[in-house]
Amino acid sequence: MKIDELISQLLDxxxxxxxxxxxxxxxxxxxxxxxxxxxxxxxxxLIEKERIKFGPPIKQYKGKIAEVQLGAxxxxxxxxxxxxxLGGQTSLYHFEGGRKNKPVVAFDIFDIPMPSFPRVxxxxxxxxxxDPGEWAKKAVKLGTELITIHLISxxxxxxxxxxxxxxxxxxxxxxxxxxxxxxxxxxxxxKDPLVFERVAEVAEGEMLLLASANLDLDHKRIVDAAxxxxxxxxxxxxxxxxxxxxxxxxxxxxxxxxxxxxxxxTTGALGYGLDYTYSIIERLxxxxxxxxxxxxxxxxxxxxxxxxAREAWMEEPAWGPRxxxxxxxxxxxxxxxxxxxxxxxxxxxxxxxxxVKEVIDSFRKEDGKHAIFLSxx
Numbered sequence: 001m002k003i004d005e006l007i008s009q010l011l012d013x014x015x016x017x018x019x020x021x022x023x024x025x026x027x028x029x030x031x032x033x034x035x036x037x038x039x040x041x042x043x044x045x046l047i048e049k050e051r052i053k054f055g056p057p058i059k060q061y062k063g064k065i066a067e068v069q070l071g072a073x074x075x076x077x078x079x080x081x082x083x084x085x086l087g088g089q090t091s092l093y094h095f096e097g098g099r100k101n102k103p104v105v106a107f108d109i110f111d112i113p114m115p116s117f118p119r120v121x122x123x124x125x126x127x128x129x130x131d132p133g134e135w136a137k138k139a140v141k142l143g144t145e146l147i148t149i150h151l152i153s154x155x156x157x158x159x160x161x162x163x164x165x166x167x168x169x170x171x172x173x174x175x176x177x178x179x180x181x182x183x184x185x186x187x188x189x190x191k192d193p194l195v196f197e198r199v200a201e202v203a204e205g206e207m208l209l210l211a212s213a214n215l216d217l218d219h220k221r222i223v224d225a226a227x228x229x230x231x232x233x234x235x236x237x238x239x240x241x242x243x244x245x246x247x248x249x250x251x252x253x254x255x256x257x258x259x260x261x262x263x264x265x266t267t268g269a270l271g272y273g274l275d276y277t278y279s280i281i282e283r284l285x286x287x288x289x290x291x292x293x294x295x296x297x298x299x300x301x302x303x304x305x306x307x308x309a310r311e312a313w314m315e316e317p318a319w320g321p322r323x324x325x326x327x328x329x330x331x332x333x334x335x336x337x338x339x340x341x342x343x344x345x346x347x348x349x350x351x352x353x354x355x356v357k358e359v360i361d362s363f364r365k366e367d368g369k370h371a372i373f374l375s376x377x
Contacts, residue, residue, distance in 0.1 A: 080206065
């Protein structure tokens with residue numbers, strides 16, 4: 001065999017086995033590197049390792065989350081400068097490509113001052129909390145897409161503000177800002193339906209989100225008011241997926257269109273039920289995308305509940321500065337529900353809102369950048 005033929009075979013060999021070889025030499029050295037090396041550069045064979053593209057597994061889902069519009073422009077019968085759309089997903093994860101609308105953040109404001117706020121929040125909002133319109137303006141300047149006005153003064157145990165006066169407050173906020181509004185009641189099951197009826201009437205066509213209907217009040221009155229005056233309804237339950245299914249079905253059966261319904265499964269703060277909240281949101285989205293029609297609606301979370309955690313505000317030197325603890329507590333709570341699949345979050349601290357919005361924007365910038373490469377040896 002010629003040396004060129006031998007080299008050619010050795011180049012392609014993964015293993016060399018010698019049989020029936022004998023030698024009387026004191027020492028035998030095989031210099032395989034020099035044997036395998038081609039004698040001329042032109043004869044070199046470039047062996048390039050095959051590159052295998054690897055990316056996250058992309059699943060196909062048969063369900064779709066309804067798209068819900070909050071706010072209406074003048075051309076649509078309202079007065080908002082812009083609208084916000086929630087939901088519309090056809091996939092569970094952002095990298096799967098089916099996330100139509102990005103999650104949003106709403107600043108919480110209230111119709112009366114909130115002296116029970118932790119000091120860090122009082123320092124931020126106390127200059128404007130006597131005037132809900134000015135409060136809303138400041139929130140918009142700080143970068144919110146939505147305002148949630150909580151009409152807590154309507155509670156008979158607080159001020160028992162009549163529905164007509166509460167509706168006037170909503171009108172003032174609508175005139176002060178041009179972003180869509182979420183309108184929250186006091187939580188009183190007798191008073192809230194009356195308040196929502198009046199608010200829906202004076203804000204006709206504005207596509208408010210009435211927050212909220214639950215199993216303990218006359219939800220049909222809220223649905224009827226929303227349908228008559230063109231608004232949306234928030235379906236509120238307490239960390240129970242069976243209750244969420246039941247309430248959503250009731251609201252749908254009472255005539256509320258699927259595209260006017262948003263879900264709130266309750267948000268437990270970090271250390272106070274956040275793990276349950278995560279699980280519920282995850283299951284709601286998974287079941288919806290698997291085909292459960294009654295759960296195919298966007299999810300909005302009351303992240304402001306984080307401020308009820310004692311670690312967020314209590315004076316305890318060992319826990320670190322209070323001016324940062326509440327901010328961090330709200331931020332972590334928001335990012336957790338965001339990762340679970342929330343479409344919107346109600347929040348209070350401007351720096352927490354800023355941090356969460358930066359994370360949301362980073363999701364959008366990473367489209368198409370998830371593939372990596374492995375070498376096949």
